[in-house]
Amino acid sequence: MSGQTIWLTGLSGAGKTTVARAFAAQLAADGVSVEILDGDELRTNLSAGLGFSREDRDTHVRRVGFVAELLARHGVTVVVPVIAPYADARAAVRAHHRDRGTSYREVYVSTPLTVCQERDVKGLYARSAAGGLSAMTGVDDPYEPPTDPDLTIDTSRVPLDDAVDALHGLVRAESEVA
Ligand SMILES: Nc1ncnc2c1ncn2[C@@H]1O[C@H](COP(=O)(O)OS(=O)(=O)O)[C@@H](OP(=O)(O)O)[C@H]1O
Numbered sequence: 001m002s003g004q005t006i007w008l009t010g011l012s013g014a015g016k017t018t019v020a021r022a023f024a025a026q027l028a029a030d031g032v033s034v035e036i037l038d039g040d041e042l043r044t045n046l047s048a049g050l051g052f053s054r055e056d057r058d059t060h061v062r063r064v065g066f067v068a069e070l071l072a073r074h075g076v077t078v079v080v081p082v083i084a085p086y087a088d089a090r091a092a093v094r095a096h097h098r099d100r101g102t103s104y105r106e107v108y109v110s111t112p113l114t115v116c117q118e119r120d121v122k123g124l125y126a127r128s129a130a131g132g133l134s135a136m137t138g139v140d141d142p143y144e145p146p147t148d149p150d151l152t153i154d155t156s157r158v159p160l161d162d163a164v165d166a167l168h169g170l171v172r173a174e175s176e177v178a
């Protein structure tokens with residue numbers, strides 16, 4: 001299978017990481033070379049020291065996109081659960097891949113804010129509501145939804161297995177084109 005980047009963008013708690021892990025686990029079980037570049041994790045190494053200003057988020061997204069393209073160019077299926085709230089930054093990552101002939105797919109995990117707030121996996125929405133956290137994406141910081149994603153998944157409506165199947169469909173379609 002040729003390499004590619006599959007970027008899952010969406011709010012905190014939308015289900016990006018859960019879907020990415022389930023999908024990557026299935027690919028790995030099938031012998032596919034796969035890596036997850038998780039925003040939370042990369043912020044402790046590749047992007048250590050960066051915060052959540054627009055400038056820092058854009059720098060972070062550009063770095064992650066750079067690493068993803070390198071891996072994808074060398075045959076890895078790279079799954080990227082990173083919020084990437086700004087359309088311009090996502091477009092720059094797409095262009096970076098296109099310029100190098102590397103496949104890039106954008107998946108909008110469109111789970112509504114109200115559902116993410118109810119889930120509140122990490123307690124960040126509660127902290128934000130209590131005034132203990134500022135610049136929370138979707139609350140008091142922007143999230144610009146993709147206007148033309150390759151796939152949209154609302155995990156409040158789509159069960160995890162179906163979300164993973166949809167990603168397999170995307171990868172298969174890409175492999176048939178390649
Ligand atoms: N202010 C604010 N806004 C959004 N998210 C926040 C914030 N502060 C901390 N966190 C936690 O950081 C994770 C987001 O990191 P990302 O690298 O995906 O974000 S970004 O693309 O740079 O916007 C995000 O991870 P996920 O919940 O997995 O999306 C949060 O756990």
Ligand SMILES: Nc1ncnc2c1ncn2[C@@H]1O[C@H](COP(=O)(O)OP(=O)(O)O)[C@@H](O)[C@H]1O
Binds near residue numbers: 011013158160
């Ligand atoms: N269909 C689904 N797909 C993915 N996650 C789901 C689904 N239904 C419920 N969830 C739950 O939603 C939460 C999503 O959290 P997470 O994957 O960390 O989101 P994100 O990475 O976007 O911040 C998890 O607790 C997960 O178990």
